[in-house]
Amino acid sequence: EAQVTQNPRYLITVTGKKLTVTCSQNMNHEYMSWYRQDPGLGLRQIYYSMNVEVTDKGDVPEGYKVSRKEKRNFPLILESPSPNQTSLYFCASSWGLTPYEQYFGPGTRLTVT
Amino acid sequence: DQQVKQNSPSLSVQEGRISILNCDYTNSMFDYFLWYKKYPAEGPTFLISISSIKDKNEDGRFTVFLNKSAKHLSLHIVPSQPGDSAVYFCAASEMNRDDKIIFGKGTRLHILP
Numbered sequence: 001e002a003q004v005t006q007n008p009r010y011l012i013t014v015t016g017k018k019l020t021v022t023c024s025q026n027m028n029h030e031y032m033s034w035y036r037q038d039p040g041l042g043l044r045q046i047y048y049s050m051n052v053e054v055t056d057k058g059d060v061p062e063g064y065k066v067s068r069k070e071k072r073n074f075p076l077i078l079e080s081p082s083p084n085q086t087s088l089y090f091c092a093s094s095w096g097l098t099p100y101e102q103y104f105g106p107g108t109r110l111t112v113t
Numbered sequence: 114d115q116q117v118k119q120n121s122p123s124l125s126v127q128e129g130r131i132s133i134l135n136c137d138y139t140n141s142m143f144d145y146f147l148w149y150k151k152y153p154a155e156g157p158t159f160l161i162s163i164s165s166i167k168d169k170n171e172d173g174r175f176t177v178f179l180n181k182s183a184k185h186l187s188l189h190i191v192p193s194q195p196g197d198s199a200v201y202f203c204a205a206s207e208m209n210r211d212d213k214i215i216f217g218k219g220t221r222l223h224i225l226p
Contacts (some may be wrong), residue, residue, distance in 0.1 A: 004156070011118050024144060032210065033214070035216075038216065041218060042119075042202060042205075042216050042217055042218035043157070043216035043219075044216065044218050045204060045214055045215070045216075046210060048213070048214075050212060056211070056212070056213075058213055058214075059213065079209075081116070087192065092156070092157075100145070100147075100162065101147065101159040101162060102157075102159060103159070104149075104156030104157045104158070105156050106155060106156050107154075107155070107156055
């Protein structure tokens with residue numbers, strides 16, 4: 001089954017404690033991206049990657065890091081999480097080098113206290 | 114600076130009638146537009162897209178219209194069904210420049226029985 005998986009689905013952590021949210025897709029997609037969804041703000045793109053070792057900033061990259069060492073995986077790293085990073089995070093992937101029709105993961109709800 | 118605007122946070126439509134969701138954008142360089150649908154506790158799902166070289170694209174009950182001079186697009190759902198109740202996000206990208214994608218804040222559609 002074609003899918004994008006994210007782990008963990010729910011996470012509560014404390015300020016400053018490094019964390020990684022994993023994202024994996026099994027569709028051999030080139031393009032992968034991370035978004036955060038906040039009430040009243042919709043979906044905002046954090047980082048995206050057009051291929052292995054190619055990443056670029058989206059609209060809200062501050063406080064986040066990503067890496068793309070393998071085509072299928074695109075982890076999101078929060079080196080020192082802060083409460084304003086409490087949000088619902090989505091990973092997505094799409095065929096080709098552009099954000100055409102993307103497949104989204106189920107989301108990761110992160111709470112930073 | 115909100116480049117993609119969905120000015121109606123919510124919309125209620127009788128089952129069987131037409132639902133019209135609107136989206137405005139400010140960046141005249143956007144050349145690709147997409148609509149996504151999102152149910153609670155799930156990731157967004159791609160619905161339909163349109164390139165700036167077209168003014169209409171149809172897929173079953175869903176039609177997207179693009180008015181470039183007005184920088185406006187709309188999604189028509191005919192006839193509306195109960196399963197259409199969801200949040201709808203409009204998104205836009207400037208494919209010739211980079212591969213960022215900008216989402217609107219979403220419109221919650223309620224289909225009334």
